[in-house]
Amino acid sequence: MELKGAFSKVLIANRGAIACRVIRTLRTMGLTSVAVYAEADADSLHVRQADESWSLGEGSAADTYLNQDKLFGIIRQSGAGAVHPGYGFLSENADFARRCDAEGVVFLGPAPQQMEQFGLKHTARALAEEAGVPLLPGTDLLTGLDEALKAAEDIGYPVMLKSTAGGGGIGMSRCYSAEDLGKTFESVQRLSQNNFSNDGVFLEKFLEHARHIEVQLFGDGHGQVLALGERDCSAQRRNQKVIEEAPAPGLSDEVRSRMHTTARQLGESIRYRSAGTVEFIYDPDTTEFYFLEVNTRLQVEHGVTEQVYKVDLVRWMVELGAGTLQDLAEMSGKLTPSGHAIQARIYAEDPNKDFQPGAGLLTNVEWPDEEGLRIDTWIQPGTEVSPLFDPMLAKVIVHEPDREAARQRLMQALDNSRLYGIETNLKYVRQVLDDPRFIEGRLFIRTLNEFDYRPATVDVISGGTLTTIQDYPGRIGYWEIGVPPSGPFDCYSFRLGNRLLGNPEGAPGLEITLKGPVLSFNQATQIVLTGAALAATLDNEPVDFWQVIDVPAGATLTLGATTGDGTRAYVLFRGGLDCPEYLTSCSTFTLGQFGGHCGRALRAG
Template sequence: MTGLRRVLVANRGEIAVRIVRACHTAGVEAVAVYSDADEHARWVRMADEALHIGRSSAQKSYLDVEGLLKAAKAAEVDAVHPGYGFLAENSGFARAVRDAGLVFIGPPPEAIDLMGDKATARRTAEAAGVPVVPGSGPCSDQSEAERAAAELGYPLLIKAAAGGGGRGIRPVRDAQELADVLPSAQAEAQSAFGDPTVYLERALPRARHVEVQVLADEHGGVRHLFERDCSVQRRRQKLIEEAPAPQLSEDVRRGLADAAVRLAEHVGYRNAGTVEFLVDEEEGFYFIEMNTRIQVEHPITEEVTGVDLVAEQLRISGGAPVSFDQDSVAVRGAAVELRINAEDPQRGFAPTPGEVTAFQLPGGPGVRFDTWIDVGDRVSPFYDSLLGKLVCWGADREQALARARQALREFHADGIATTAELHRRLLDEPELRHGPVHTTWLEQLLDG
């Protein structure tokens, strides 16, 4: 039992489908919302009720706080699930939901504030005894940035203090590049996040990106569900994720999990969250950020642990404790997730909106495909290009990758270009097959 009766799904796409399914499995009614572009979409048809919330532009629909709250009131829900993206990490939205007398299915707005500002999150991690990448405090002008850079040394990353999801990050190799890039980095931060504040962080170009899934309840229970490796990235956007992280020493594996739990306890966290780290070649690790929401890549954790993360979110939000003890959960086998986007890698990953005229999904043991697409659906230019996530489980990493290669052979889509062919190429790359790779590996491969 979740303690919830009726949930508004304040999102779209495959995550909206995922949440509707989880609600129905838990015996909870799901209310969908949709824009003009999404009127006939799968999650709209699946839900118990669906409400139109505005025009196709995200600003006029899925980012419209007032419109979403009106929909919640009209549908008489008792909770709102924000999914990921859009307003999922917006503390103002979380507060507005709470102030309306509804349950926000996510962390408290205070935790979102604390971990949403990346510079503040770094200081918080340090206070919790979690190692952080050497970096600066907030830099509001050129002179502050130059002083910080001189102390840290190059290469560096300029990061938006309010950023996330890989956005608002600029690499700089020397003082001249810092001077050239800083104004545009600040402008991008202002445009994307409404805050021009940036900070500097030492670049670790050959590090791995490893993250730890945590769940926390209002009774003081904090659990981890081990780690995922998300090092296959293009422009800091993840393409392939694995669980567990391959070839990670047990000391580092335990250290990452302990650090993630320690941080969650320190900030009084609740619900699902992900603590992200960089792991260098010598297997030291450093905190980089905490994502205060469900992650795109959560299915691979579900596959290797057997824990339904969205069901746990519903359960926690209804006032119940996490459903398992730490000692009762373990990693079984290995899983890989491939993000299939409506993009054309041959044209610089340009989005390819249009009608899907054919869509063949793969099958077989250990194969899962989370998607919102049906034949005849249109991929809209207004939103993220994610079509779905191919998730393959195996008894070990080799079997999981083999199943993923076979699944890609079976997958087929017409009417749009996709990243499936790129994934076919990547899974045949010896460096990836033998693993692990670092965060700049893919860009080096594509540039070569």
């Protein structure tokens, strides 16, 4: 059924994967989609997929996606009758929602007062308490450190010091002693003020072995609220979700039912409108759960609920705003969960360097094209990932009849995905899925903080004079289109090195010109050095050419300048280097800026 409601054009006040996700639903509804973008996002898929795209200019989020004057200028010029805020940015900004109403634009989300009621964690706790929702022992807003220290003694350590306006793991500090609390109190206040313009903090009891379980709500704003099952979001690192799944494993039917009822009653108590999520802390030792917070928006992980319930939450939000949504009581009887869904968030970040966000050119993007596999993404080959915005690249979602089948399917999907050019967490997530604690459903909120990730990668400490990826026979046969041959200059030495390792003789390796790089190995492997002689040490011990060298994890290979005859040497790796082909070869053509690693020589970092 096509929507024929109060508006025909919707502006998406967001970017990236969620903007593409909303566009997909608008297209099926016959509505015109209006995208906005910062110039750094000009090549994003959401810009290409929308019916209309309007630039917000250069700059950071504050200058673009958070600039309400620019957004409303585009709303007026484009004639959009409704705004979908997505998640993040202005999605929980009550002033933005009120301004939409004042300008005659439908805000597709909760009522502004509901954002305010649940937007501050200490007021959300008070509302939850009034509605009979179980709470962890905690405090109201604290006036100072002395009050915090006294309250912590009464509650009992460990405690969590929280910013009342925080989110996304920002403004939280776990304290095991009065000394910890004294050290972090002012820094959490300062962080909260800098990020949320609110330095209010409070304390809450911290459970060591806790799981994060949340319930998806949808309300009509008139008192009817649906609870669409629960999601387990315990796979977190530093309070940032990584893997989400529905339903939550290991819950009894009694606990599950009680959790759904509690969340629904909280939503009904304020006549909640649109999509929202009630988050709980679950203690598997006691099977008790406690209120954490309410997110008054669509969650990043809404897709796993959609897959299990076969619904479109974005469509519901649009239809509710247009006044065409079916009665929730009638819909409730038709909602039956089926199977198991798991979502992996793929970020541009380096898990081996404390999850440092990454930026740069993605030269290769490949996702498996399989029925039943859902990939919400905004990237494509040639996308330049900006350091200005959230580093999430994609959400890979699978749905299967049971949890183990879903886990296996997701691992297979990640194995068949290729992202090349910058560091991502794709291999990290794959390892987490195969961890016994995840397999058995024993993952707690803190588990990933101690997860031992071992990437099969090499860090470039120094790039040398000109160190490039080459393969054999290289890129040949393209002179007619102006592409000269590429490949190793001394192909004999290159091929012999691969033979010594038992590799195919053409497996990609490194070619060194004049002076070699300094490389740090994150995983144990074997290498062979061939070609022109140069000084070579492994952890400061000399190593020989033309021999298979065992390299332990964490070792550093230092290669100096070539000596004597020849200027090119080679490093070959057991199994070869993982590098995408361009025009049938992995070889680097630096002048043409293609092939190899991003079409260039290696450089530090």
